Every structure is written in structure tokens, then in C-alpha cells.
Amino acid sequence: MRRRRGVLRIVAGVVLGLYPKPWRERYGEEVADLVDSRPVRLRTVADLAGGVADAWVHHRRVPGARPPRVPLPAILAVGAGALGLLWNPGVRDAASLHGVWERAAGAGAIAAELHRTATALFAMAGLLALLSLWQVAVRVRAAGKDAQERAIRGRMVMVAALVAVPAGFVVAAYVGLGFLDVGHPVGPLAEAMLGGFFSPIVMALVLPLPLTAAASPRLADAVRAAGKSLAVAAILNAIAWLAVAALLAIGLRQASPWFAMAVAASALVSTGMAALVARAVLRRAPHDPVGPSSIGRLPA
Structure with missing residues (x-):
């Protein structure tokens, strides 16, 4: 069980890295501390993944965010x-x-x-x-x-x-x-x-x-x-x-x-x-x- 929780915590960290950069700069450290302070379950990872989609859809609402550019x-x-x-x-x-x-x-x-x-x-x-x-x-x-x-x-x-x-x-x-x-x-x-x-x-x-x-x-x-x-x-x-x-x-x-x-x-x-x-x-x-x-x- 501990190994599973450790894997889920790693997955949660990876998912956090998928958020837009302006979001990570403004909220990333706070959310990461919150995740570290609680047990990580499948629902936690699912909620973070849903937040990734929402953050990208509404990325312009984040202060300092710029529209994404294709290289x-x-x-x-x-x-x-x-x-x-x-x-x-x-x-x-x-x-x-x-x-x-x-x-x-x-x-x-x-x-x-x-x-x-x-x-x-x-x-x-x-x-x-x-x-x-x-x-x-x-x-x-x-x-x-x-x-x-x-x-x-x-x-x-x-x-x-x-x-x-x-x-x-x-x-x-x-x-x-x-x-x-x-x-x-x-x-x-x-x-x-x-x-x-x-x-x-x-x-x-x-x-x-x-x-x-x-x-x-x-x-x-x-x-x-x-x-x-x-x-x-x-x-x-x-x-x-x-x-x-x-x-x-x-x-x-x-x-x-x-x-x-x-x-x-x-x-x-x-x-x-x-x-x-x-x-x-x-x-x-x-x-x-x-x-x-x-x-x-x-x-x-």
C-alpha cells in the first residue's frame, strides 16, 4: 500500500507539471505543498488531471498568462x-x-x-x-x-x-x-x-x-x-x-x-x-x- 501511495504521489507530481507555466508560477508551489501534506489517492490524481484541462481552457484568466504559441x-x-x-x-x-x-x-x-x-x-x-x-x-x-x-x-x-x-x-x-x-x-x-x-x-x-x-x-x-x-x-x-x-x-x-x-x-x-x-x-x-x-x- 505504501508503494502504491508513493507511485501515486509521483504521478501527481507529473500531472502538476502539465499545468500551464503561468498557473504553475502563481499556484504551483501552494498546490504542491497541499498535495504533500495529504495522502494521495486515485481521486486526487483524477482531480489534478481534470484541473489541467480546465487550466488550459481558461489559461487567459491567470494573471500574467499569455496566449499559447505554436513554435x-x-x-x-x-x-x-x-x-x-x-x-x-x-x-x-x-x-x-x-x-x-x-x-x-x-x-x-x-x-x-x-x-x-x-x-x-x-x-x-x-x-x-x-x-x-x-x-x-x-x-x-x-x-x-x-x-x-x-x-x-x-x-x-x-x-x-x-x-x-x-x-x-x-x-x-x-x-x-x-x-x-x-x-x-x-x-x-x-x-x-x-x-x-x-x-x-x-x-x-x-x-x-x-x-x-x-x-x-x-x-x-x-x-x-x-x-x-x-x-x-x-x-x-x-x-x-x-x-x-x-x-x-x-x-x-x-x-x-x-x-x-x-x-x-x-x-x-x-x-x-x-x-x-x-x-x-x-x-x-x-x-x-x-x-x-x-x-x-x-x-x-
């Missing part, structure tokens, strides 16, 4: 997974792809122009994401050699080593499928939207580098430049999806409902991912020092 890496990982799931209906529906393109091509040269526009803008978005890496890397190499800079440089090397393989794989897959015709041909419409599945993932993979560099004030200009490059990449990615949407609208009668919904969902996920990446870097980068003392001043 950005988790959101981007879910977005990348969603793009992977949307790949088959969005890029592999041969009947809809060819039907839409044939109808759009019948409208004249606008189809070819939209195809070129979307393909070029997606490629430029991916290149700008890679450019943001170069902007940070060059500044890190020229940074000082004090202890803080060496520590940040070491962390960046570790992060770069972790993301190099998946980023290289994504870039190689994009180049192979979109420009070298590796694998089965997917047709002009799929080629036009192909970059929208890869560019946001490349942006998400390069994100840890500027965020790591943001820990150093000396790298503020590099982080700011990387954020601007990623913001332009996000804008280009969105405009490219508009070109794809125009192609789809012209030949919509030849598209299955599932195909149209898959393309629309892919566009939303892709533009959302790109916007979140750019926003994350710009929020960590200090603003440009613009003011009366800097306007109109000539460089020395």
Missing part, C-alpha cells in the same frame, strides 16, 4: 509536409494538367507568357533565399574574433552542416524536375507551378542561419539584408502563384474539382510559409537607422 519550426514543418501531400494532386494529375494547359494555350500567347513568368519568379525566389545565406556568410567571415563572435560562428557552422544536406537535396530536385526534365515529363502547367513547392522549403531551410547570426549586434546589417532578400523572395513567390492562378482560371473547365482545390491549397501554404520566414528574420533584424541625422548625409 515557428513546427509550423514550417507542417507546411512542408502539407506541400508534400499536395504534390500528387497538384502536380501529378495528368488529365487536369494537360486539359487546363491546352485550353489556356488556345487563348493565345498569354499562356506561354504566364508560364515563363511563373517559372522565372519561382526560380528567382529560390535564388534570393540562397543569396540571403551568402549575405550572412560574408559578414560573419569579416566579423571580429572575440569570444562572442567565435561562439556565434561556431553555432552557425553547426547549423549550416545540419541544413546543408536537405537544402542541397531540395535544390537539386527542383533543378532536375523543373529545368533538366529528370523523371516523367509533367507538362507546361506543372512546370509553371513546380517552384512554388520548392522555394518556400528552401527559404525555411535557410532560416536558422540568419536567426543564429541575429544574436550578434555586429551582424545586424547582414541579418537585415538577409531579411530583405527573403521578403522579396516571398513577394516573388506570391506573384508567381498569381500567374499560375491566371493559367488555371483560363482553363478551369478542364480541371477536376480536386485538382483546383489542390492548387489553391498549395498556393496558400506556399505563400504563407514564405511570408512567415521573411517575417521571422525581419523581426529579429534591427530597423534601418533612418532619421534627421542620417537623411541627406553624404558618405565619408
